[in-house]
Amino acid sequence: MAEPPCIEIRDLRLAYGPKEVLRGISLDVLPNEIFGVIGPAQSGKTSLLRCLNRTIDFVPTARVQGTIRVDGDEVRRTKDVFALRRKIGMVAPLPVGLPLSIYDNVAFAPRCAGLTRKADLEAMVEQCLRQAALWEEVKDRLDSLGTRLSGGQQQRLTIARALSHQPEILCLDEFSIAIDPVTTMRIEEVLKELRAHMTIILVTNLTQQARRLADRTLFLWNGEIVELDRTDVIFSEQPANRKTYEYVNGIFG
């Protein structure tokens, strides 16, 4: 491999109490690729993302083993977990609009990171909202509450928020769940542009979305890697594993 991987995961195991969720995951994510993750419910997709930015810490019963390196830095022993989280933008499947204005929602992370100049913040907010395809809809009411937006708008607000701290890695967990197809396509276009600046991990239930966007796709099932390969191979007639074929073609289960 020419470039060193951006994320290195080795034998990652995760259990919530007695329930094993990830059973020995090892994989590399390369810089500036779009890395698709597909798999049925309960397969550990979201948990994998939560291990990356250590939000798994909020679950008291969670037990993590194995190593994760982001840019060579061991995530589980990092000194500055806040810097780590700033490096990784996270979009959760259910939008959580902070009880702040739209503007403050997006400006929250840069402010926490110490950006205080008004002009910089305003430019940043506009850019992020444009990238999330939300700017045109909210530019006249940036002062109103983020939680007042519709579900799909809130989802795009969380995307704008995740971009606001200029992450190196953007994790999208079912981002299009509440967004109409047209807007989804617009965001997908933005993602294709963004990959020039960042690595994108795209967790999705829409296998076709992974097919459209991802360079490589991981098929996760029951906490184990079934197959990880170039997207065209995963979606071809002959993936390495028969389960993959069945899943992406809707025969599975």
Add this chain to the structure above:
Amino acid sequence: MAEPSHPGGRRPGWQALDRGQRARPWEWVAEQAIRVVSVTAIVLVFLIFVFVMREALPVLLGRVNSAAAQERRALPVEQMDRLDPEELRQYLELSRKEFAEMDRDTLRLLMEVKLEAAEEVPEDKDAPLNTAAWRYLLGPHQWTGYDRPAYIWQPVSSIHKYNIVPLIVGSLKTSVVALLFAVPLALAAALYVSQLAPPRLKEWVKPGIELLAGIPSVVLGFFGLVVLATFLQQVCGYASRLNAFVAGIALGLACIPVIFSIAEDALTSVPRSFSEAALALGSSRWQAAWQVVLPAAVPGVFAAIVLGFGRAVGETMVVLMASGNASLLTWSVFDSTRTMTATIAAELAETVFGGHHYRILFLLGALLFAVTFLSNLLGELVIQRLKRRLEGGR
């Protein structure tokens, strides 16, 4: 409440289920019992208000005369026979029943007592003043022996001076000191316990602070009187040992658990997803707590402060013991002071039932009632407004 009956009589199938009250007599009984209890509770509270207002009303309407010298009433004893019985009864301020039960000698004795009382009237230019009138209750007056107009509360001197302004200011001073002391402490503690503290510490701190609520206020007053007063005087070096400041701090101790426990509940009930979303964005725990959780909990926190204010204004024993109880009208918190509550507690038992002093104390009670009622009402309005703003209604 009348039971709406179905026009078509009996209904078939599941539709009959939603009118199950008649089929379940016990539920009906329980419902009625609960209704009676709740109505009783409301009526009782209302009756308290009615009672307080009834006692205070004569003062409110200016029908009470507290002049030390009430000349036209002092009649010589010999005139007794010239008055008809009804006039005599009114002159002696007796009820019909009492009057009927008394024989002539007793009445004569009462006449003499009345006359003596009239003759004992102090040689004072203020003696004919009705000090229970509004202008003396609220405005300054230059009493005999004073070199300038002043606000004086001296209900048991020869001239009854009933100016309630010093008491209102006293209540205000101690409450403000108490809130200035208690609100930051209680809110900081609530924020810490609900957002930042490790769970194990939280298990200890929360009941610990709430235990403060269980301390009888007389114990807090004692603590303020003995320990706090000396300590604060040594630290601050003011002249009078017991003053509004000491009382305010002791009162603050009584308010902290109230404010803390309500604010803590409000902060804890903010969905964890908010703070987790903030943390996932790379904020510190403190930033998440301060910038996200606190704004989301503002209505509850405000309610906590309003209740704390209610407690501070209404608390009696602490201020009675630690404030010094001198009804001085000054703005300095380091002067002894006296609150409305302490005045009622200290003086009501000594008053003549139905007399002017008695009625003015009830006026204070009504005033307290009004203050807490208004603060709660205002608080409720503000809370509704904050909630609407947070929930994003129109």
